[in-house]
Amino acid sequence: MKRVLIIGGTGSIGRLVADRLLELGHPPRVLTRDPDRAQRSLPDGVEVVAGDLADPVALRAAAAGVDAVVMTHGAPYGSGDYAAVDYGAVPAVLDALEEHRVPVVLMSSIGVTASGGQSRELLEWKRRGERLLRVSGLPYTIVRPGWFDAGSSSHQRVDLHQGDRIEYGPARRDHVAETIVQALLTDSARGRTVEVFSADGPALTDWAGAFHAAEPDRPGDLDGARDRPGPRPQAEPERVRADLRRHAHTPLTHEL
Numbered sequence: 001m002k003r004v005l006i007i008g009g010t011g012s013i014g015r016l017v018a019d020r021l022l023e024l025g026h027p028p029r030v031l032t033r034d035p036d037r038a039q040r041s042l043p044d045g046v047e048v049v050a051g052d053l054a055d056p057v058a059l060r061a062a063a064a065g066v067d068a069v070v071m072t073h074g075a076p077y078g079s080g081d082y083a084a085v086d087y088g089a090v091p092a093v094l095d096a097l098e099e100h101r102v103p104v105v106l107m108s109s110i111g112v113t114a115s116g117g118q119s120r121e122l123l124e125w126k127r128r129g130e131r132l133l134r135v136s137g138l139p140y141t142i143v144r145p146g147w148f149d150a151g152s153s154s155h156q157r158v159d160l161h162q163g164d165r166i167e168y169g170p171a172r173r174d175h176v177a178e179t180i181v182q183a184l185l186t187d188s189a190r191g192r193t194v195e196v197f198s199a200d201g202p203a204l205t206d207w208a209g210a211f212h213a214a215e216p217d218r219p220g221d222l223d224g225a226r227d228r229p230g231p232r233p234q235a236e237p238e239r240v241r242a243d244l245r246r247h248a249h250t251p252l253t254h255e256l
């Protein structure tokens with residue numbers, strides 16, 4: 001049995017991850033700012049812990065003794081809290097884990113490597129979070145969902161891709177959650193960045209094979225294996241460079 005901390009476990013994807021982990025015999029721990037609401041809405045067996053990502057003491061307590069971390073958090077769209085929440089969660093979790101080297105599965109988004117578009121600011125902060133986790137030295141998987149439940153309900157197949165091809169489209173929420181859970185439980189998912197979509201065709205059953213077929217990220221490279229190259233660290237905000245200096249445990253292929 002694994003004790004998994006879910007950051008964002010009350011959200012539309014995180015609660016499906018919590019349900020599935022419970023079903024598989026891994027009762028999760030969910031961090032939330034509103035424990036009463038979470039107790040009411042999450043099934044029995046889920047451990048609810050109160051805390052905000054911005055509170056290092058609460059986060060350290062939440063992370064104590066866990067075997068793995070899932071991150072499906074996100075600031076409300078349009079809130080502008082992306083630096084604090086979408087990105088900030090990653091250095092906050094790395095701080096909370098200290099030297100505790102456990103697998104981390106981070107939900108990000110398709111489109112993080114594209115330039116322009118309405119969601120640019122959000123996606124840039126998500127990419128920065130991905131990049132920090134990639135060089136943290138932790139055994140990670142980054143899962144980038146397509147557009148949630150966008151006309152995909154009849155699609156049975158989980159389709160994993162790489163290279164951030166935004167045109168691939170929709171992903172069922174349950175498919176996103178299943179991919180996150182399987183990434184957590186599958187060794188061949190480590191060190192990989194995948195996009196998840198829902199498509200026609202038979203359901204994916206060989207998760208180990210599917211993750212193994214994905215190209216691993218290059219050690220020390222900030223970007224995913226098949227991504228377009230992202231900005232040099234020197235072009236990033238000082239806060240991001242400071243986090244890279246503090247948390248990068250893998251020798252970087254980029255100058256800081």
Ligand SMILES: NC(=O)c1ccc[n+]([C@@H]2O[C@H](COP(=O)([O-])OP(=O)(O)OC[C@H]3O[C@@H](n4cnc5c(N)ncnc54)[C@H](OP(=O)(O)O)[C@@H]3O)[C@@H](O)[C@H]2O)c1
Nearest residue numbers: 008009010011012013032033052053073074109146147148
């Ligand atoms: N919509 C799409 O098609 C799409 C596609 C790809 C990726 N995404 C990404 O998916 C994310 C949204 O996922 P979702 O729908 O599952 O999320 P959601 O339903 O909006 O839930 C957000 C979660 O984040 C947690 N959270 C936010 N701020 C927090 C803080 N300061 N401290 C602790 N927890 C905090 C919330 O916890 P509490 O409120 O309980 O504290 C909640 O569990 C977004 O970041 C979005 O960019 C969306």
